[in-house]
Amino acid sequence: MLNLTFYSKLKQTLRYIIDNTRWLKLLLIWIALIANHSGTTQAIISDSIPKSKMITPTMFMFGFDMLGPAYTVISEQRSGWELEASLDVHKYFVVFNYGAEFFDFQKDTYDYTSDGIYWRIGADINMIPRDEFGSLMYFGLRYSGSTLTEKMTGKVFDKQWGTTYFTSLNGNVNARWIEIVVGMRAKIWKELFVGYTLRLKTSLRLSGDQELETYRIPGYGLASESTFWGLNYYISWRFKFREKYTVPQKE
Amino acid sequence: MTKRIIISIITIFFVSACVDEELCTGEGTNEIKLLFVESGTETPIEVALDSIAVSGRPENYPLIADTIVSALTLTVDPARTLTQFIFYAKSKTDTVMFGRIDTLILSYNVTPKLISVQCGPEFIFSDLDTLKFTFDSLQIVESHFLLEVETNLKIYY
Numbered sequence: 001m002l003n004l005t006f007y008s009k010l011k012q013t014l015r016y017i018i019d020n021t022r023w024l025k026l027l028l029i030w031i032a033l034i035a036n037h038s039g040t041t042q043a044i045i046s047d048s049i050p051k052s053k054m055i056t057p058t059m060f061m062f063g064f065d066m067l068g069p070a071y072t073v074i075s076e077q078r079s080g081w082e083l084e085a086s087l088d089v090h091k092y093f094v095v096f097n098y099g100a101e102f103f104d105f106q107k108d109t110y111d112y113t114s115d116g117i118y119w120r121i122g123a124d125i126n127m128i129p130r131d132e133f134g135s136l137m138y139f140g141l142r143y144s145g146s147t148l149t150e151k152m153t154g155k156v157f158d159k160q161w162g163t164t165y166f167t168s169l170n171g172n173v174n175a176r177w178i179e180i181v182v183g184m185r186a187k188i189w190k191e192l193f194v195g196y197t198l199r200l201k202t203s204l205r206l207s208g209d210q211e212l213e214t215y216r217i218p219g220y221g222l223a224s225e226s227t228f229w230g231l232n233y234y235i236s237w238r239f240k241f242r243e244k245y246t247v248p249q250k251e
Numbered sequence: 252m253t254k255r256i257i258i259s260i261i262t263i264f265f266v267s268a269c270v271d272e273e274l275c276t277g278e279g280t281n282e283i284k285l286l287f288v289e290s291g292t293e294t295p296i297e298v299a300l301d302s303i304a305v306s307g308r309p310e311n312y313p314l315i316a317d318t319i320v321s322a323l324t325l326t327v328d329p330a331r332t333l334t335q336f337i338f339y340a341k342s343k344t345d346t347v348m349f350g351r352i353d354t355l356i357l358s359y360n361v362t363p364k365l366i367s368v369q370c371g372p373e374f375i376f377s378d379l380d381t382l383k384f385t386f387d388s389l390q391i392v393e394s395h396f397l398l399e400v401e402t403n404l405k406i407y408y
Contacts, residue, residue: 077368109371152363154372156329158281164330164374168363213364213375 054090058243059134061086061093061185061193063236068099078103080218084234091129093138096121101218109154116148118219120179133187134238136195142179144201146219147172152212168212175217177204179230191238199230275370280396283357283379283403285323290387290407295321298408299341306335322402329374333358333382355389355406356382359396379403 065082072079082099097120105112124140150170157163178201185195201220214223221228289296303315303325315323327334338353362375376396381389381404388407393400 105365105368107368107371110365112365112372152365152372154363156363156372156374158326158329160326161281161328161330166363166372210362213362215365 057087057089058241059088060239060241061236062239063193063234065099065232065234067231067233068101077105082219082232084232084236086124088126091126093124093126093136093140094122095124095140095142097142097144099219103216109156110152111154112150112152112215114148114150114216114218116146116173116218118144118146118217120144120219122179122181124181124183135187135193136183136185138184139180139182142181142199144177144179144219146175146217148175148214148218149173150212150214150216152215170208170210170212170214173206173208173210173214175204175206175214175220175223177201177220185234185236187238191240193234193236193238195234195236197232197234199232201228201230202226204228275366277364277366277370277373279364279373279375280398281326281329281374281376282324282396282398283327284400285325285404285406286392286402287321287323287406287408296408297321301339301341304337304339306337327357327359327376329361329376332361353385355384355386358382 061084063084065084068080068082072081078101080099080101082097084095084097086093086095098117099119100117101114103112103114120142121144122140122142124136124138127137127139128135148170149172151168153165153167155163155165180200180202181197183195183197185193187193204217204220204223204226206214206223217223221230287296287298288294297319298321299319300315301317305328315325325336333356335354335356338351338355340351340353358378358380359376360378362377363372364375365372377394379391379394379396381391384406386406386408390405390407392402392405394403396403
């Protein structure tokens with residue numbers, strides 16, 4: 001019964017995504033392009049490792065998002081940070097993100113703050129697992145969550161009732177959503193990688209007492225949007241346990 | 252290359268122009284629509300109102316004074332979660348009815364919302380209900396506060 005409900009909800013969510021978003025076509029084109037690239041690479045590099053050993057992780061990547069600190073420096077309204085850790089299993093990656101965001105909008109008629117942490121857990125499929133430099137081109141899924149507090153003080157004018165002053169606080173709001181991601185990492189020096197992750201965030205669910213209508217969710221974006229785009233630009237360091245694939249010598 | 256740069260600049264220009272012209276029309280309204288109908292039937296009737304007073308405020312409701320209506324729009328107090336209206340009627344058009352006074356206390360939820368950074372806050376009103384009324388009868392047709400709603404409350408008079 002529980003499984004049926006889960007699969008029913010999953011089916012509904014996928015149907016909603018397919019029906020309501022134009023990005024799917026772009027995603028399919030992107031997958032087709034990198035799959036083509038992957039096929040070419042695989043065709044010229046032989047695999048000398050038994051498949052049973054492929055599932056043993058060969059590396060751990062740890063990085064941080066550079067856009068969060070950039071916002072902190074250039075914007076008075078927004079600050080944040082985000083870390084990313086990933087572990088490979090064959091051509092798949094188990095990925096975990098953890099971060100925090102703070103928003104502070106101060107205007108003549110109101111003062112709004114949103115402060116919270118967020119996390120994401122999911123998996124990526126690396127479309128170029130045998131790249132000789134270890135670069136990645138991937139797509140994947142994330143299950144994400146955020147816990148936040150919000151506060152707004154302000155005033156609203158009504159022609160009948162005059163000016164109303166208010167202070168509202170959301171002490172503990174929880175948000176959950178799903179992300180579909182595409183991205184790449186390129187090796188630039190030794191074990192240093194840089195690259196981006198483009199995110200389509202959807203299926204937002206909110207819970208907790210909301211004295212104030214939730215506006216900005218750390219890690220997600222605007223609560224009023226049923227889908228939201230996001231971009232992260234990571235700088236990561238790879239900790240290699242062993243070589244994954246043997247690159248044949250050119251004759 | 253130059254062409255791409257020009258296209259990028261034009262795109263940024265138009266996108267930022269769109270942001271500047273954001274319309275600040277929120278979804279919140281504190282209006283409720285009343286319809287007076289004859290008790291026992293669903294026929295709309297006209298009610299002659301001297302005024303409508305709001306409890307806690309010394310002045311009569313400024314929009315309603317010495318008027319004959321069958322449908323009426325009132326606004327609830329955004330600073331509170333209930334509003335008490337007192338209806339002073341002096342007559343009806345068909346049957347004479349002098350000096351009738353009725354009370355209507357409405358309850359509702361008020362939730363502040365930030366429309367956008369540029370537009371600022373508004374109030375979202377919801378869950379309209381009645382705490383007390385002295386009319387013959389009353390029916391909540393629509394408990395949501397929506398501008399497009401024709402009737403929130405049907406008052407049997």
